[in-house]
Amino acid sequence: MTAVGAAVSAERVVGWQRRMDAIGATANGGVHRLALGDTDLEARAALIEWAQARGYDVSTDAVANLFITRAGRDADAPPVLCGSHTDSQPYAGRFDGMYGVLAAVETLQALDDAGIETAVPVTAVVWTGEEGGARYPVGTLGSSAFTGRRTLDETLGFKDADGITLGEAVRAAAPGMVGLRQRPLGFPIKAYVEIHIEQGRVLEEAGLAVGIVSGIQGMRRMAIEVVGAEAHSGTTPRRHRRDALQDAIDIITDLRAMCMDDEDAIRFTVGKLSVYPNAASVVPGRVSFVVDLRHTDRDTLERLVAAFAERVKAHAGACTATATMLATTTDPLDFDAGLVAQAEGVAQALGLPTMQLVSGANHDAGPIAGVCPQTLMLFIPCRDGVSHNEAEHAEDEHLVAGTRVHAQLVADLASA
Amino acid sequence: MTAVGAAVSAERVVGWQRRMDAIGATANGGVHRLALGDTDLEARAALIEWAQARGYDVSTDAVANLFITRAGRDADAPPVLCGSHTDSQPYAGRFDGMYGVLAAVETLQALDDAGIETAVPVTAVVWTGEEGGARYPVGTLGSSAFTGRRTLDETLGFKDADGITLGEAVRAAAPGMVGLRQRPLGFPIKAYVEIHIEQGRVLEEAGLAVGIVSGIQGMRRMAIEVVGAEAHSGTTPRRHRRDALQDAIDIITDLRAMCMDDEDAIRFTVGKLSVYPNAASVVPGRVSFVVDLRHTDRDTLERLVAAFAERVKAHAGACTATATMLATTTDPLDFDAGLVAQAEGVAQALGLPTMQLVSGANHDAGPIAGVCPQTLMLFIPCRDGVSHNEAEHAEDEHLVAGTRVHAQLVADLASA
Known part of the structure; x- marks a missing residue:
């Protein structure tokens, strides 16, 4: 079946994107929408107004995640969630996050237009504060609180550069959420789908409009300090120097050499x-x-980290060197192979050739996959792989093609 | 003759040093005496008071250099100058500069005590603002203005971090210089002697109390910028990266390899x-x-700078690299070989073994040598070569030994 994918309106998808491009627009063609800041709240308000006008159920939770739900036959069944985030890095691109939200919004409308009643509800979600190191020091704030990966107290306690906690920012956002149904964190969900720009060049080089994400890379961070004199x-003279930059260069050169995989x-x-x-x-x-x-x-991550630590420990230069693992680590994850295959089938049915690829960046789908095995991401290309940059660009035809696969996949998951 | 060297009082030399240690003293045993700041002016005031009490002629000039003159037979003959500077780097050592001033002060008094009438006057000098990058961005301010290496306008126009020009600082210092004779910049001088801590470990490793400085290294500075994406x-992926740090490391590694002289x-x-x-x-x-x-x-400097520029120009990495020569360059200089030999003879006569060594740092003697061929520096050791650091330390016996050579050499030059 491809009725929902076919019902996706190119005009609406591109129209929504252009409308959101204007909220927090920067002089250089990007956007500046820090988490729960004025422009982020303006974007959310537009979505809430649209959803209420169309009669969808709009709800929120303790970290200001926003849910727009189209009912299914079983109103109480765990919904299929889809969406992403509306916040951006400072002076960054128009598509990162926002496109996934707009594809979810269009999915609800395409379901309406196709006259489909799904078995379970379909919920478009805006996760709060996905961008780490932007307003708040860490990212995936909303999705990590939703899944319990971070406690609510820790999440609400993060401070921005002005000392404003996330808790205070959530309370400050409340006037725009008056009357919304309040939901508990971590309500059960049946499946989660997130579409995003690739932020790399794999799809662009392959000449494809849509890719199926088979997993997300894991990350390890290590702080290394070199102390000389x-x-x-x-x-x-050279023989009396303990040059910390020279020893740091030696260490970096050696660590890099360990990473020259074919x-x-x-x-x-x-x-x-x-x-x-x-x-x-x-x-x-x-x-x-x-x-x-x-x-x-x-x-591979564990082997390399151990080898890095060994190299630092064995440092034989004039300086001393110490390595410390940082807490911002994530393990690699593989999305469900059956779901990957199902998405490939959907794209094929829509006449859109695809490939599988791995996400280099973490996304809200990372935390969600920890509690919902039926989680998947889709990618569309972005020009030259540029992202976190005002020059970020995605083609209209790719926005539309990606939304077709997204809408059909969500419809299928919610109808099963 | 060693009468003047023998007349040097260990008690006075060490006493002056301890007195000056207390002016601008820091909690960690160093001093903080920025050029023409409160503590620098306090140190100068102590010298002026002492000089006036002893009946020496005290004079100054347009950049607040301070001159304390003991008359000679020919009062109008160009004097033998000796001295250094009283200003320090921020939170730095007690001996850098100040020791050379105190050795000059003791030289005047030892001449008195030895009852010597010199042929020409002997002048102890405090050069204004020798420490570059401390209060003002460049160093040797007073000596460079004195010799015309920098124009007066340029010199007085340098601003400190608060936007105060050197000209304003000189005017602010005027109340402490009321009644001093005003002299033109660049009056003729017969010879110049400056004693200083070595700021290296050569004398310490050789176990010597005094060294004769045969010359001052030249310096070149090059700013290199690497631009990637x-x-x-x-x-x-690696193949798409234009990593500016990686290319910078490659360039630094290559430049360093060119400098591995035996x-x-x-x-x-x-x-x-x-x-x-x-x-x-x-x-x-x-x-x-x-x-x-x-x-x-x-x-060697020119050859290396050309090779550096060539390496940067030929950079074949993923990034572009450009090199710019900075204006803070000095050519190497050799002090007069006859004067070096004369100083060796003085030390030998005083029973102090010496060696020749080169100064790695620039000093006021650098500019002065440009206008006065009879210019020489003497060094004493400092512990572990540490300088520009509150831990800077020189032994009392070295302070005294150095002053003996300094006083006798100055006396001989002024008597010839």
Whole structure:
């Protein structure tokens, strides 16, 4: 059956995207919509108004996740959830998160247009604060609280740069949610589908409009600190130096060499590095940096992390070096193979060739998969893989094609 | 003759040093005496009071250099100058600069005690603002203005972190200099002697109390910027990355390899390096760093700088790299060989074994040597070579031994 996918309106999908592009629009063609900030709340208000006008049930929970539900035959059955997030990184792209929400919104309307009554409810969801290190230091706030991966207290306690806790931000958002039904965190769900821009170039290079995400990479982060001794750059001969930058470079070079896999599947990044005291005339006394390591295979992550720690421990340079694992780790996850195959079948029925690919970034689907085995992500291409950047771009035809697969898959899951 | 060297009073030398240690003293045993700041002016006031009480002529100039003159037979003859500076780096050591001023002060008094009338005047000098990057962005302010290496306008126009120009600071210091004779910049001088802590470990390792400085290293600074592309650390495969930190590391590694001389005479330092945007989850899009290169030989500096520029220009990584020479360069200089030999003779006559060594840091003697061929520096050891640090330490016996050589050499130069 492809009735729901076929009912997806290209005009509505693109129209919604253009409307949301304008909320928090930046001078350089991006958006600035920090979690529960003015522009994020403006986007949510537009969705609430639309949903109430159409008679959908609108509800929320203790962390301001937003749910828009189209009823099914069994109103009390666990729904099929679909959606993503409306918040963005600072001065970032228009599609990251928002597209998944709009595809969910269109899915409800396409179900209406196709005249389908599903067995269970279908709920479009906006997860609060998916973008880590944007307004709040960590991401997937709403979905992690929903699944219990983080406690409610910890979640509401995170502070933004102005010292405003998430709890305070949730209370400040309440006027826009007056009259919405309040739901408990973690109500049962039957399945979860999230569509997102790829944030990589795999689909673009393959020339495909839609990809089926087979899993999400795991991540490990390690902070490494190298301590030497500050010294005068003019008077200190090489034999007396304990140059922390030099030793840090040696360590980074060795760690990188361990990650030169032929498959180009290991993601090794040193993105954050600080030199102290950072003066041209002073041999650096201390350098700290963070290694960000990602891979689809947990054993590979563990093996590399152990090898990194061993290399740091065995450091034989003039400086001392210590490694500390950071708490922001996730294990790789594989989405349900049956569901992946089902999504491939849906795309094929709609005449859209697809491929399987792995998500390099974490998404709300990561926490949700921990409590809902029937979780899946779909990707559409974005130009040059650029994301978290105002230049982020997705083609209208890809927005529409992705929404067709999304709508049909959700309809099928809710009808089974 | 060793009468003046022998007349040096250990008690006075150490007493002056302890008195000055207390002016701007820090909790960790160092001093904080920024150029023409309160504590620097307090130190100068103590010197002026002492000089006036003893009947020496005290004078100043347009950049607040301070001159204390003991008359000679020919009152109008160009004097022998000796001294250093009273300002310090922030929270730095007690001996850097100040010791050279106190040795000059003791030299005047030892001449008195020995009952010597010199042929020409002997002038103890305090040069304004020797420490670059402390209160003002560049150093040797007073000596460079004195010699015309920098114009008066440029010198007085430098601003501190609060936007206060050196000109304003000089005017603010005027109340402490009321009644002092005003002299033109760059009056003729017969010779210049400056004694300083070594800020390295050569004398300490050789077990010597005094060293004769044969010259000052030259310095070149090059700013290198590497521009790649910011990318998501989770989604961007190696083949698509343009990692600015990786390319910066490759360049630094290559430049460093060019500096591995057997003599360990080349001073190659990357002390300042910044990563943008400096986030763990973002492949660095830009890295900038400064190469500080020092050597005693101008040709070596020029050869290395050309090789560095060539390496950067030929950079074949994924990123682009550009190199810019910075204006803070100095050429190496050799002090007059005859004067070096004369100083060795003075030390020998005083029973103090010495060696020749090169200064890794620039000093006021650098600019002065440009206008006065009879310029020389002497060094005493400092513990572990530590300087620009509150832990800086020099032994009392070395302070005294150095002052004996300094006083006798100055006396001989002023008597010839």
